[in-house]
Amino acid sequence: MTYPITRRLAIAAAASIGLLSAGPVAAEGWTPERPVEMVIMAGTGGGADRLARLFQSIIQKENLSTMPILPVNKGGGSGAEALRYLADNEGENHLIMATLNSYYTTPLRTDIGVDIEEFTPIARMALDTFVLWVNADSDIETLDDYVEAVKASGGTWKMGGTGTGQEDSLVTAMLENEFGISVTYVPFSGGGDVARNLVGGHIDSSVNNPSEALGFYQAGELRPIAAFTPERISAFPDTPTMGELGHDLVYWMQRSFVAPKGMAPEAVAYYTEMFENLSQSQEWQTYTAEKALMADFLTGEELQAYFLEEREKHADLLNAMGEGS
Amino acid sequence: MLLADRLIAVGLMALSAYFMWHAYALPIGWNGMTGGPGGGAFPFWLSAIMLVCAAGILLRSFRNGTADNTSKFFDIETLGSVVSVVVALIVTVAIMPWGGAYIALPLFLLWYLKIFGKHGWVLTLCLTIGTPIFLFFFFEVTLKILLPKGLTQPLFVPLYAIFF
């Protein structure tokens, strides 16, 4: 027990001597000198939060970082709070942010004085998928049944999802456009809440991420109708994709990490390597397979290009939705 | 007491009006199309109720005004202490962003115990030095909640190297 502490003390002493003699040594092999804040763009308990905390746990378990990574939730205003925080901490090396698609949509929807192009991209960990779900007690087995049922309801079909303007409502808008249908969109505070209300029969369908509905699916309470992916999801081999059914509907939820504008390149390299190691860890591999996540690792310039391209797409989507109505 | 009661009622009325003005930015009506009240409806109409009730209190104070005119709202003797504690709190919070919690909070303790509470130096110094140490170990080391550091940030680097 004493050994590690003395060793740490020695390191600390060395570090402080280094500080005194040479000032901040940041050249090669930059390591964080204090705990790293991991801002989460969503509140406690949601999908994004759970994933971010999973990352924290794996990092700690596999010892991927010399300093602890501390998750802080700043979910206010669909992530507006987190984005402003990142923008206000220009040049900070001990701050990273876990993002989701509100990374694009929030600045597009409300003017919060943030341009995501300025932020430093770190790594994209995964793409989360979307699936159209109905209650297993309903007669709907195929997409055609579904469209017919929605049309028959005359606009009273209840589609549950997360807050208006967030991912689920965008997917719903895509569905409405593609099939010429109209649904009553009921916003809930989280994906888990949506799944529960679908099982309880309080809503008629949802576009939950698989991870949110998986438990109910396994218990035979929910039925997947179609997946919004280019290829079938391995966890639901019998569920056709929208593409197979002749509809070009694909939508992803990205799970990435970004850093403030002006982070030192050495620090960026450090975090990139940390997440690269993380993406190769056993825990992460099992998790993505079980939860039907597409682990699609991407970094640097390519990631930035991806972000900008997605932002364009979302701008179009929001316009098509008739934002504000 | 009476004057203070009226002033507070007027203050609450002003506050509700301010809330209503803010809420008015969003739809406050009942929208049959999307089913039910708009985004501003709850804050707007609740503030309106607040406004009416505060006005009611104000009117009531004029109607049976002389009832308790005798009791004073403030105890003048001790009002000074309240004001000074509030000022000290404001100063403390204002110091936090640039001086950090580990300068602001001991300064507050020093002032409160020594000057405001007139305690001896031993007790004052024990608490002034002991509290930040406790806060560091309880909040930062154990709970991993980092307190604001401001200028003192570099001083904590070696400590982090030891304890994390």
Add this chain to the structure above:
Amino acid sequence: MELLGHLADGFATSLSPMNLMIVIIGVTAGLFIGAMPGLGSVNGVAIVLPLTFIVPPSSAIILLAAIYYGAMYGGAISSILLGIPGASTAVATTFDGRPMAQQGKAGLALIAAATASFVGGTISVILFTLFAAPLADVALAFGPPEEFALVLLAFTTFVGLGGDDVLKTIIMICLGLVLSTVGLDLISGQPRLIFFDQPGFYSGVSFLVLAIGIYGVGEILYTIETSKSAPSVTPAKLTFKELKYGLKEMNKLWKTMSFGSIMGFFVGMLPAAGATPAALMAYGLAKLTSKTSSTFGKGNIEGVAAPETANNAASTGSLLPMLTLGIPGSPTTALLLGGMVMWGLVPGPMLFIEQPDFVWGLISSLYTANLAAVLVNLALIPVFVWALRMPFTVLCAIVLILCLVGGYAPSQKLHDVWLIVGFGVIGYFLRKADYPMAPLVLALVLGPLMERSFRQTLISEQGNVLAFVERPLSATFIALSAIFFLLPLLNMLRRRMRAKTTAGKPAE
């Protein structure tokens, strides 16, 4: 009998010496974390969770259960001693706990809280053991209309009872509800009430900030003014005799406590509700049915016992939707849920069938943790009571520091610390002008759920207001709320009539 076998296995693991030690450490740590204003079980669980991937899973579960229970017990401590509810679940405990402490009966109040928590925890764990699986279906029957009706019921059980000025109570409720709408409107996705364009308001006004501001800073300012000469807190002593007396007193409250536990468990089990409405409703009901209802709010031991049994029972109850449906009812259960995912468990209907070891291991850990928590808590009461004997200025200084740091800790924003100071000053003025504080704080807690479920229902039902009374469950709750709302009015009328006939002139 399979069930008993599973439980026995669970106990065998949770009672090993190593695990017993873990329980005691966990409970003690949880107790101190819970006793800090601003910190609660969510902080305890958050720090321990990553550790649990290193220790064996069975010990990990026990450690988490111990922290969870410890923090729940701890919440009552700051409510009673300082009058600051450390978590929204402990608001109702301040109503009578704080007056008891001021009368020098802090020890008794703490004993009452500890034993009540124990009873609540035990009864609910037993209910959990027996009915976990079938009850999951009840939770599913709760849609937005039922949620709204339940929150309404929680409100009326409390509001109908208040003896304060009606106009002032209404103002405080409205103020709390308006503050609860600050931030983002979930339904339309638009930001609202962002005062002075401060980004801090995007995340709304949190309960903790308001409670620490009003009950912490505001209360201290009030005490500084009123009691510079005579301290308002009577020093309390705690002897063994008092402990025995306390336990004897508690023995008389079986009706209140069993009622509180059962209700707490059922309300806590409903995914959206949780422990805060449960504690409130238990308090309201206890006051309504008590023989000594006139002393409620002035230091009645029953007013401590009722909410404490209910909030502990509800916290156990809230584990049920998490395990059986995978729906977290609170931030803490959300973290636990994340932990379970990390351990490779899939919460949901299949968990009880596929992972009985985990489920029953957890339940037996709950039994052990609950027992350990009450013992550690009772043993530490003298320490807590001793803290109250500090000179008033020292205590104030420390509490103010804890308010500032505790207010910063949950969100790590200085914005919230400023709000605490602001609410402290406003609370001080309002309190002096006899505005009741509890409705304000409770409205802020229940407001978001109330607005959301109300609007969700109307959207689902195309604006049909009758939807609330067309469904049997929500109709029942709404009828009950109407009764609770009217009962005190009827009582008041009756009293007035009697006053009129006996005195021959109108009261007032």
